[in-house]
Amino acid sequence: MQGCDIQHNLKRAVAFHQGGEIEAASQLYLRILAIEPDNAQALHLMGVAAYQQGRCDAAINLIEKAIERDDTCADYHNNLGNACLEAGRAGEAAGHYRHAIRLQPDYGEAHFGLGNACYQNGDHQEALSSYATAVALSPGFAEAHNNMGIVLGASGQTGRAISAFQNALLANPVYMDALHNLADALTRSGDYGQAVAAYEKILQMAPESARIHAAMGNARHAQKNFSEAIRCYRRALAIAPDLPSAHNDLGTVHMDLGQLDAARRCYRQCLRLQPDHAGACNNLGILCKLSGKYDEAVRWYRQAIRLKPDFADAYYNLGHVFGRQKQILPAISCYRKTLSLRPDHIRAHAYLIRQLQHGCMWADLADAVRQLRSLTDEPIGKGVNAGVMPFLAFSISDDPRYNLAVSRSWCRRAFSHFQPVRGPEQDRTDAGGHSDDRICIGYLSGDFKNHATAHLMASLFQTHDRSGFKIHAYSYGIDDRSDYRRRIETGCDRFVDIRALTHRDAALRIARDGVDILVELKGHTEGNRMEICAYRPAPIQVAYLGFPGSSGADFMDYMISDAVVTPPGHAAWFTEKLVMLPHSYQVNDRLQKISAAPVSRRDAGLPDAGCVFCSFNEPYKIEPALFDVWMSILRQVPDSVMWLLETADVTGGELRERARKCGIASNRLVFARKISKKRHLARLRLADLALDTRTVNGHTTTSDALWAGVPVISMLGTHFASRVSASLLHAVGLGDLVAESTAAYETLAVTLAADPEKLGRLKGRLEKNRLRMPLFDTGRFTRNLERAYRFIWRRHMCGQPPISFNAGDAGRPD
Numbered sequence: 001m002q003g004c005d006i007q008h009n010l011k012r013a014v015a016f017h018q019g020g021e022i023e024a025a026s027q028l029y030l031r032i033l034a035i036e037p038d039n040a041q042a043l044h045l046m047g048v049a050a051y052q053q054g055r056c057d058a059a060i061n062l063i064e065k066a067i068e069r070d071d072t073c074a075d076y077h078n079n080l081g082n083a084c085l086e087a088g089r090a091g092e093a094a095g096h097y098r099h100a101i102r103l104q105p106d107y108g109e110a111h112f113g114l115g116n117a118c119y120q121n122g123d124h125q126e127a128l129s130s131y132a133t134a135v136a137l138s139p140g141f142a143e144a145h146n147n148m149g150i151v152l153g154a155s156g157q158t159g160r161a162i163s164a165f166q167n168a169l170l171a172n173p174v175y176m177d178a179l180h181n182l183a184d185a186l187t188r189s190g191d192y193g194q195a196v197a198a199y200e201k202i203l204q205m206a207p208e209s210a211r212i213h214a215a216m217g218n219a220r221h222a223q224k225n226f227s228e229a230i231r232c233y234r235r236a237l238a239i240a241p242d243l244p245s246a247h248n249d250l251g252t253v254h255m256d257l258g259q260l261d262a263a264r265r266c267y268r269q270c271l272r273l274q275p276d277h278a279g280a281c282n283n284l285g286i287l288c289k290l291s292g293k294y295d296e297a298v299r300w301y302r303q304a305i306r307l308k309p310d311f312a313d314a315y316y317n318l319g320h321v322f323g324r325q326k327q328i329l330p331a332i333s334c335y336r337k338t339l340s341l342r343p344d345h346i347r348a349h350a351y352l353i354r355q356l357q358h359g360c361m362w363a364d365l366a367d368a369v370r371q372l373r374s375l376t377d378e379p380i381g382k383g384v385n386a387g388v389m390p391f392l393a394f395s396i397s398d399d400p401r402y403n404l405a406v407s408r409s410w411c412r413r414a415f416s417h418f419q420p421v422r423g424p425e426q427d428r429t430d431a432g433g434h435s436d437d438r439i440c441i442g443y444l445s446g447d448f449k450n451h452a453t454a455h456l457m458a459s460l461f462q463t464h465d466r467s468g469f470k471i472h473a474y475s476y477g478i479d480d481r482s483d484y485r486r487r488i489e490t491g492c493d494r495f496v497d498i499r500a501l502t503h504r505d506a507a508l509r510i511a512r513d514g515v516d517i518l519v520e521l522k523g524h525t526e527g528n529r530m531e532i533c534a535y536r537p538a539p540i541q542v543a544y545l546g547f548p549g550s551s552g553a554d555f556m557d558y559m560i561s562d563a564v565v566t567p568p569g570h571a572a573w574f575t576e577k578l579v580m581l582p583h584s585y586q587v588n589d590r591l592q593k594i595s596a597a598p599v600s601r602r603d604a605g606l607p608d609a610g611c612v613f614c615s616f617n618e619p620y621k622i623e624p625a626l627f628d629v630w631m632s633i634l635r636q637v638p639d640s641v642m643w644l645l646e647t648a649d650v651t652g653g654e655l656r657e658r659a660r661k662c663g664i665a666s667n668r669l670v671f672a673r674k675i676s677k678k679r680h681l682a683r684l685r686l687a688d689l690a691l692d693t694r695t696v697n698g699h700t701t702t703s704d705a706l707w708a709g710v711p712v713i714s715m716l717g718t719h720f721a722s723r724v725s726a727s728l729l730h731a732v733g734l735g736d737l738v739a740e741s742t743a744a745y746e747t748l749a750v751t752l753a754a755d756p757e758k759l760g761r762l763k764g765r766l767e768k769n770r771l772r773m774p775l776f777d778t779g780r781f782t783r784n785l786e787r788a789y790r791f792i793w794r795r796h797m798c799g800q801p802p803i804s805f806n807a808g809d810a811g812r813p814d
Contacts, residue, residue, distance in 0.1 A: 044063055158188050176206070328648045542557065613753070691713055791805060
């Protein structure tokens with residue numbers, strides 16, 4: 001073959017190559033190389049063909065030989081970079097791209113390749129710089145815009161990533177990868193409407209893409225548009241029945257709807273198709289936790305972690321279960337592992353704080369709170385909730401402004417997509433409505449069982465005036481067959497178990513039942529279903545009892561309160577209008593039983609002599625400064641002891657160690673195990689004085705002590721949760737036990753303990769007041785509450801908006 005023949009065959013080979021006939025081109029390159037083994041151009045093009053056929057090692061070998069013959073061609077170095085990159089040799093690839101750029105600085109494709117290599121090497125900054133140069137040299141370089149978006153997204157710069165994908169689409173409007181990336185980025189940014197529009201555009205070009213239907217399902221799910229999400233996932237599975245991720249994601253929608261059996265079937269199917277799907281294992285763990293099957297949940301979470309050792313959410317969920325099982329140290333370990341994997345996991349920060357509080361592990365607590373607030377205060381201040389739970393907020397801050405900001409931002413994030421299930425036509429009017437003119441009150445809770453809420457409310461339901469009110473209860477908690485559950489069931493005109501209903505179906509049931517005023521009893525406490533209220537099933541919705549602060553929700557009209565927990569000026573820190581009851585906002589059960597069985601100090605593990613101070617609040621309410629005050633009180637009152645609630649072993653150990661550092665022998669802390677309520681009230685009578693906690697007061701705990709005849713010393717705080725005991729003490733005629741400062745609190749405790757006669761007179765006053773003053777007068781409380789309900793309903797019927805008001809006192813019966 002002569003030189004002219006070689007050039008002719010080389011042109012023919014290139015033509016074949018450019019036409020996609022790579023095998024034909026390769027045969028010609030081989031013929032040329034058989035005659036002229038050092039032909040750099042043929043070696044290079046043969047290497048490019050090998051690269052296009054996926055034979056990277058052969059490609060690298062051939063292109064390196066071409067470069068040995070001719071080191072001055074930028075194309076050779078660029079394509080060698082491509083082959084090395086494809087072979088997973090990103091470091092070498094970067095060197096070849098740089099060589100190409102030195103030979104030809106305006107070589108856009110080499111800058112693009114360098115960006116790809118740097119990204120694979122984890123150097124995001126140089127990758128972005130390289131892509132920026134590529135698009136500056138060639139503004140229509142769609143792939144460079146797209147890859148720039150990928151790097152920006154991986155760097156957490158979602159807004160800039162979206163712009164980059166949009167630029168890619170300006171250059172190539174039918175660029176599928178860029179469209180898909182744009183839709184995914186919009187989903188991450190929370191712009192679900194635009195994300196859905198992008199997915200729909202992709203489906204116009206690829207209507208049978210199961211993965212795109214599934215991705216659109218994710219966006220619809222994020223919008224809380226559950227029916228559309230289900231439709232998308234089912235369409236994906238109709239196209240690709242064996243798509244594991246779609247089964248998993250469909251299961252998650254069912255779980256969010258409360259359809260746990262359907263969710264379980266989806267997760268099981270996912271695992272049948274892909275046994276190593278860690279996400280499905282994690283989700284089965286969540287299902288087991290929701291069902292109270294904690295040991296089984298632990299097994300699923302551990303399986304998820306075995307399959308995916310860096311699975312942050314599985315560690316986080318495992319921490320939840322350990323927390324429920326009172327295994328504080330394992331829970332803390334899980335949350336710390338979560339944060340080592342994802343330092344910005346706000347909920348892990350929050351629940352770590354919760355477990356440190358429960359363990360009274362104060363050495364680490366202050367720093368954990370500082371870290372959480374440094375990550376979240378700025379977005380919360382802008383109305384964006386970063387994951388701080390309202391229930392945690394009031395225990396780490398007594399600033400009502402902060403508490404409201406957390407609750408409001410939480411609700412904005414969690415409930416903004418809910419649509420009312422009731423229409424205006426369902427409202428009663430003066431001209432018509434129910435044939436029954438009584439006001440229908442619906443109480444909504446998951447705590448109609450042996451729970452603090454039921455302990456307080458058990459007598460309320462039966463005490464309501466049936467001539468003016470119909471009383472419904474809607475329960476989404478377990479039926480524990482306790483006396484509390486039975487009393488509430490029999491005390492209502494209608495008791496409805498809605499556990500099996502989705503949030504929306506539960507709301508529809510409440511609306512169909514004609515509830516006029518829905519009273520929500522859990523607020524932001526764990527296990528709540530505020531989603532039901534977000535669907536607006538009743539014309540008037542009232543927050544009460546469970547959560548000591550504003551819900552922050554625009555779908556709650558009123559909150560039941562009093563002038564002590566929400567004094568003048570505090571209304572600004574509530575989104576609800578305040579219903580000011582005349583004595584205390586907190587209902588109490590006048591029929592609460594106290595065991596008649598005798599109990600001695602020795603039975604309770606208490607010393608035979610000496611003053612017994614007690615605080616049966618949960619440990620998370622105890623703060624180090626207040627505990628030190630308790631120890632100072634013990635130092636000043638010889639032979640006195642502090643009687644506390646027994647919880648986890650680690651908590652007792654931490655408190656004993658703190659006591660020792662305060663100079664108090666560990667045996668002066670006595671821990672009481674949990675027993676039945678009526679037996680607990682009986683043993684409470686062994687105490688001389690109850691010492692309240694500060695930032696989060698006792699609520700039911702304070703009522704229990706007072707009902708048992710034990711005076712409670714409290715301090716007046718600055719937010720709802722720190723003023724509850726003051727409200728209760730004033731309502732039982734013991735307002736003089738509310739201290740204005742820590743020093744006054746300590747002095748009062750020491751003074752009373754040192755003067756048995758004065759303490760005896762105080763106990764005698766409490767014994768008289770228990771049945772005479774308003775606090776434990778359930779009938780009087782109920783009549784005052786009903787006055788408030790009537791006022792609320794009259795305003796509604798007249799078309800007037802909610803207002804804050806004083807309910808007034810119906811007084812004692814004649």
